[in-house]
Amino acid sequence: MKDKAQKRAWAFIVPGVILIVVFVFYPMIQAFVTSFQTGIGANLKFDGIANYKRLLTDGTFKKALFNTFIFLVVQVPIMIILALIISSMLNDSRLKFKGLFRTAIFLPCVTSLVSYSIIFKSLFATDGFINVLLMKLNIINSPVTWVTDPFWAKVLIIIAITWRWTGYNMVFYLAGLQGIDKSIYEAADLDGVNAFQKFRYITMPLLKPIILFTTINSTIGTLQLFDEPMNITNGGPANSTITISMYIYNLLFKYQPNFGYAAAVSYVIVVLIVILSIIQLKAGEDKDGE
Amino acid sequence: MGNKAARFFMYLFLTIASFISVFPLLWMIIASTNRSVDVTKGTLIPGSYFMENLNSVLSSNLGYINAFKNSLFVAVVTTALAMLVSSAAGYAFGIYKSRLKNMTFSFILLSMMVPFAALMVPLFRLFSKFSSIPGLNFIALNTHGSVIIIAVATAFLIFFFRQNTAMFPKDLIEAAGLDGLSEYGIFFRIYMPSMKSTYAAAVVVTFMSSWNNYLWPLIALQSEEKRTLPLIISAMGSSYTPDYGMIMTAIVISTLPTALIFFFMQKQFVAGMTGSVKG
Numbered sequence: 001m002k003d004k005a006q007k008r009a010w011a012f013i014v015p016g017v018i019l020i021v022v023f024v025f026y027p028m029i030q031a032f033v034t035s036f037q038t039g040i041g042a043n044l045k046f047d048g049i050a051n052y053k054r055l056l057t058d059g060t061f062k063k064a065l066f067n068t069f070i071f072l073v074v075q076v077p078i079m080i081i082l083a084l085i086i087s088s089m090l091n092d093s094r095l096k097f098k099g100l101f102r103t104a105i106f107l108p109c110v111t112s113l114v115s116y117s118i119i120f121k122s123l124f125a126t127d128g129f130i131n132v133l134l135m136k137l138n139i140i141n142s143p144v145t146w147v148t149d150p151f152w153a154k155v156l157i158i159i160a161i162t163w164r165w166t167g168y169n170m171v172f173y174l175a176g177l178q179g180i181d182k183s184i185y186e187a188a189d190l191d192g193v194n195a196f197q198k199f200r201y202i203t204m205p206l207l208k209p210i211i212l213f214t215t216i217n218s219t220i221g222t223l224q225l226f227d228e229p230m231n232i233t234n235g236g237p238a239n240s241t242i243t244i245s246m247y248i249y250n251l252l253f254k255y256q257p258n259f260g261y262a263a264a265v266s267y268v269i270v271v272l273i274v275i276l277s278i279i280q281l282k283a284g285e286d287k288d289g290e
Numbered sequence: 291m292g293n294k295a296a297r298f299f300m301y302l303f304l305t306i307a308s309f310i311s312v313f314p315l316l317w318m319i320i321a322s323t324n325r326s327v328d329v330t331k332g333t334l335i336p337g338s339y340f341m342e343n344l345n346s347v348l349s350s351n352l353g354y355i356n357a358f359k360n361s362l363f364v365a366v367v368t369t370a371l372a373m374l375v376s377s378a379a380g381y382a383f384g385i386y387k388s389r390l391k392n393m394t395f396s397f398i399l400l401s402m403m404v405p406f407a408a409l410m411v412p413l414f415r416l417f418s419k420f421s422s423i424p425g426l427n428f429i430a431l432n433t434h435g436s437v438i439i440i441a442v443a444t445a446f447l448i449f450f451f452r453q454n455t456a457m458f459p460k461d462l463i464e465a466a467g468l469d470g471l472s473e474y475g476i477f478f479r480i481y482m483p484s485m486k487s488t489y490a491a492a493v494v495v496t497f498m499s500s501w502n503n504y505l506w507p508l509i510a511l512q513s514e515e516k517r518t519l520p521l522i523i524s525a526m527g528s529s530y531t532p533d534y535g536m537i538m539t540a541i542v543i544s545t546l547p548t549a550l551i552f553f554f555m556q557k558q559f560v561a562g563m564t565g566s567v568k569g
Contacts, residue, residue, distance in 0.1 A: 005386060005467070005473055006386050006388055008472075008473050009382040009385070009386035009391075009473060010382070010391075011382075011473075012378040012379055012381060012382035012473070012477065013378075013379045013382045013383065013391065013394065015375050015378070015379070015443070016375050016376055016378065016379035016398075016443035016448055017379070017394060017398065017443075019375065019439070019440075019442055019443035020398055020401050020443050020444075020445065023409075023413065023416075023439070023440045023443075024401040024404050024409065025401065025404075026412075026416075027409050027412030027413050027416055028404055028408065028409070028412070030412040030415070030416070031408060031409070031411055031412040034411065034412065034415075082307075085303075086303075086304065086307055089300050089303065089304055090304070092300070095300070095304075100308070101304045101305075101307075101308050103556070104307075104308035104309075104311050104312050105304075105307055105308055105311045106311075106556075107311055107312055107315060107552070108311055108314075108315070109552070109559075110315075110545060110548045110549045110552040111315070111541075111545055111548075112501070112502035112504070112519075112520055112523075112544070112545070112548070113502060113504060113520075114502070114504050114520040114523050114524050114527075115502075115520075115523055115541045115544065115545060116314070117527070118523060118524070118526070118527035118537060118541060119314050119315075119317070119318050119538070119541065120314065121527060122321075122329070122330075122527075122532070122534050122537070122538075123314060123317065125330065127330055128330060128332070129317065129332040132331070132332035133332065163310070163311070163314065166311075167311060168563070171560050171563060171564065172563075172564055175560070175564050195296055220405060223405065223407070224405050224406060224407040226407070226504075226505050227504050227505065230524070231524055231527055231528070234528065244407065245407040245410075245505075248407060248410055248411065249410065249505075249508075249509075252410065252411060252414060252509070253509070259411055259415060262410075262411045263411045263412070266407060266408040266409075266410065266411055267408065269405050269407050269408050270404070270405065270408045273403065273405055274403070277403075
């Protein structure tokens with residue numbers, strides 16, 4: 001009787017498994033095969049590692065890779081640190097208006113990535129609100145060309161992503177902080193430990209698994225960055241904000257579709273995600289040994 | 291004394307952070323009530339142009355109402371099917387455990403590592419074949435089915451339901467079995483009703499990600515009458531002469547459903563995001 005129930009339970013599992021195999025695993029294998037083929041449209045021929053060789057000499061690809069890395073190494077740490085500071089402040093038991101602050105900082109999560117990108121694009125337009133404000137405050141003399149300057153366009157993308165995702169990460173840390181016994185902080189208070197020391201020696205180590213999780217999460221997200229550069233800067237100016245995902249999209253739809261080469265670029269993201277995740281997991285372990 | 295300064299700094303910091311978080315949304319709402327010229331000038335005073343802007347949104351040749359309907363259809367069907375398929379798998383993985391099932395589950399979890407960016411190419415090619423296969427027309431490129439089908443079973447949802455099944459009292463199943471209920475009966479009549487908070491969290495997260503989905507619909511839905519809201523809003527934003535009053539109105543309306551969910555179901559939203567429901 002129990003054995004039969006065990007077997008019949010497969011009926012609940014099979015539909016989901018089939019869908020995941022067909023729409024995730026099979027395409028991944030397919031893409032791997034395609035990445036060794038060249039040709040235009042559906043006319044593909046096996047061509048060894050030609051696509052991967054091409055990557056090495058492709059200026060646009062290098063630019064996309066470079067931009068993605070800039071976004072990764074600048075934006076992710078800023079956001080994680082901000083989220084950590086805010087969440088440890090919100091975890092203070094004597095803080096007033098806690099719910100109000102939390103809801104406000106979490107609020108950017110209601111917007112879709114496309115919507116907030118357009119909002120930021122208009123706020124940061126050359127004749128837009130932010131420039132008007134900065135000029136009124138006499139911080140700048142002439143408008144900053146946020147969208148059309150290669151440097152400021154990157155800064156704008158970083159500001160935008162940080163705005164959208166800091167509250168999201170904060171929620172994970174708040175959930176983690178609730179699990180920390182308050183008496184640890186009270187004991188620290190009695191010992192005259194200051195706020196920074198509490199943050200460094202109690203909060204950070206105890207939150208480490210969650211910090212690791214959110215860092216890996218953000219890394220994976222950043223490596224796939226698409227909606228924001230597509231809608232704020234359209235990858236420009238002169239590809240200075242193009243990302244790997246955008247480049248794959250362009251290879252498929254902007255130029256003559258080159259499935260083989262696009263698949264090879266895709267696999268660069270896969271390999272990067274695997275490598276960076278392993279590095280981060282290892283780094284997490286190392287600090288344990290300290 | 292140092293403590294007082296520290297507290298002042300803390301309130302100041304949180305107030306500024308809150309203000310920066312809320313301001314762009316407040317600005318969007320104010321912009322939706324003003325003419326485009328005033329929006330670019332940077333006005334912060336609510337105007338009286340909301341109805342005019344709304345009219346431009348509804349009468350624009352991009353088909354906003356149609357896109358709203360499309361988004362609603364896709365998000366509702368995706369959520370309903372995802373709840374059925376993914377929760378069924380999570381239920382069976384969590385309750386009828388066996389070696390082979392555990393291995394299958396680990397295998398499914400691997401799919402979480404696969405970035406969508408890497409699936410863009412093969413999925414586009416796969417779906418473009420469906421139109422020539424009889425019986426698979428409904429999920430071919432340029433159908434809403436193509437957007438729905440890939441979001442019905444996700445490793446995250448299956449994982450989410452399996453984890454939360456731990457809260458489900460197993461003796462209920464034994465008792466139901468004695469009463470002659472089949473596994474299906476147990477799933478629909480006992481599991482589903484008793485896991486309401488888990489389902490609520492899963493519904494919120496699934497609906498929101500479907501409502502906001504951009505990249506795959508951009509690839510799969512090429513014809514205008516099939517487009518969903520993010521595609522329309524993106525098209526409005528990339529226009530050479532953007533009417534910001536109108537665009538902000540379009541964004542305000544498209545954000546309403548998720549804003550309602552956010553304010554009334556924040557607890558479920560957080561639970562779904564962080565993957566844990568506390569009873």
